[in-house]
Amino acid sequence: MGAAFDEMTGAGGAVRAPYALVERWLADASPDFLQTRRAQAELFFRRIGITFAVYGDADADERLIPFDIVPRVLARGEWTRLERGLVQRVAALNAFLADVYGAREILRAGIVPEDLILRNPQFCLPAIGLKPAHGVYVHIAGIDIVRTGPDQFYVLEDNARTPSGVSYMLENREVMLRLMPELIDRHRVAPVETYPETLLDTLRSVAPPRCRHDPTVAVLTPGHHNSAYYEHSFLADKLGVELVEGSDLAVRDDVLYMRTTEGPRRIDVLYRRVDDAFLDPLVFRADSVLGVAGLVAAHEAGNLTIANAVGTGIADDKAIYSYMPEIVRFYTGEAPLIDNVPTWRCREPQSLAYVLEHLPELVVKEVDGSGGYGMLVGPHATRAEIDAFAAKLRADPARFIAQPTLALSTCPTLADSGIVPRHVDLRPFVLTGANGTRIVPGGLTRVALKEASLVVNSSQGGGTKDTWVLDD
């Protein structure tokens, strides 16, 4: 792995155009000034209560995701390219889902092996034959993008279930506007504040076709112990809709109602932030109290839209990921505009052999893992860790994929010692409704705060940055 591409200085040379003013601002700012702003930003986040819980960490029931005050900047031209690629990718994801739960043409064409779909734990039997309104499965997608050079962008991961982080995209901008006006005012930064409105419009557009009244939207949360509860309440608030929990809901005659002080009220579109497995005890896990019995039946009867639709997990499965270039070609007839990271499927014997031989230089992930748990980052692992992982890998190779360790781009970041380069990724949020796909310019930039670390997940010590798309 060579030196990483730096978003501000490229290969260590002259300052790249989008960062010209940021660089000057950083050069003029005293260390004291920057640290003060950082402390103020932290205070702001703590006071408004943007916290998240880390599972299994009792002390940190409510922890802040560290916010870095140096923005991550994209030129409009870079963004436009990304945007086209994202629209294409999400179109392919939706077409793929409609196909695997419908006609299964992609299997007949032999593009994706049949057993990888039909025997995949993420393949959702109750979703077979269900037709979501307007054929949209993934209303909200979070596509993780990494960069290795001026023009090299890759999709690292598709998040098609219940992607989170959009509240940070919005609040990071708020804090920048409040604390760094002198910097942001010198730029023409594309606004992100239209996200809630666009989301509401998207959700209303996919109301069941037979819903003749003004559709009622609600956000379903697992409750305030969930790590993303802040975001759920934040979104419900910005959308101006009710934030409901399973205990607030009841299905009668295939219609979903919420319990209000004035009796039951009908819900037409449910933006759920609860995983499939917990959504409906009659269809999925019978012991779940996070959802409500009859939810899937209400959807089946055409009285409810569930966003995202049930069964989308098959589309962001990491084993399917490796086939995404073919999937994009199959449904759109075009070459992918954003590449995949080259991926070895350990289920294939010759790939497994290669992976086992090259473990110290690869990143190995569980196909159904998330949050940065259960993965091996070869270059940062000890010999013992690698050996232990190799044993796991041999025992059940189909559960793993492997990728080269990419030299993720770095972005200037404020550390205790001053401004240092740290690796970043980007998660734009892609909204698809009855009237097409829209993306608010920007997204969530995650930054690995530990030196040389490539893991940006907030559960693993990652932070976030405001992401600017600059109009020229």
Place this chain on the structure above:
Amino acid sequence: MLSRTAAALYWTGRYIERADFTARLVEATIRLAALPSSYGGDVAAWTGALAAAGAADGYALAHPQLGEESACQYLSLAPLNPSSMRSCIEQARTNARAVRTALTAEAWEAINSAWLDLQRYGTELDSRLMLNRLLEAVKAAALAFDGAIHRTMLREDGYWFLRLGAAIERADNTARLLDVKYHLLLPRDEPVGGSLDYFQWTTILRTVSALTAYRHVYRDAVKPWLVADLLILNKQMPRSLAACTGSAVRYLDELARESGRRGPAHRQASALAAGLTGTDIAAIFQAGLHEQIERYLADNNRLGELIAEQFLF
């Protein structure tokens, strides 16, 4: 609005109010207990305070021997006292956090800041100075929260449930204070015990922050029947039973305005309010002050239950 949200707001209102009452109670009791014994100062003042805070049983279990320090500790920071100021703020914040969307950012920030601030005190009082700071912080938190909801919240269901919870709790607090001190409040024609009781009466007034109000209303020396009149019947006095119940009636009316539906909670509140109008303090003494207060406490509790039933909490 969602029934769960309504319940959480109602309880947020109650817990904030209870924290504020306990702070004033502790403050007034410290003054009373610190007087020379010839003026009625006695550690036994804490027995009354613990009873008025509804914490007597829990305290007795944890502390076999009555002591000022342990009583202060129990009422202020003790995690095992569900009604300690710390527990109240914590519960208020937990309820508020579960329904964040129903509060304005200002209201949430007020409650969250109070909670964050309280974390700094830990769970043990280490000095009288610390207690003083804590009492000020809790009273300021209640003011900040009330101010935030008053200034920023839409006058719709969520607001009325918050206020309703506060009104029911406030009525309960004043009634419990009266229940503990009723024997000190005597009708006009009864001989007054002597100057000892003066400090008891002013303590009662201080607990509901009404000493200045008393002088303003009656322009008279502190007399026990007038203290009773102020705390029970005076509608201008925001912590009197009549004012609290009157507010509860009004908030329930606001809640019925949109739906047009009235239920058992409305009837109970109206009946309770009617019992406090068209009477005077002499008549209440005649009917038995203690019995009247006991009945009011029970009726007010029942009102709380009916609210929960009617709005499907």
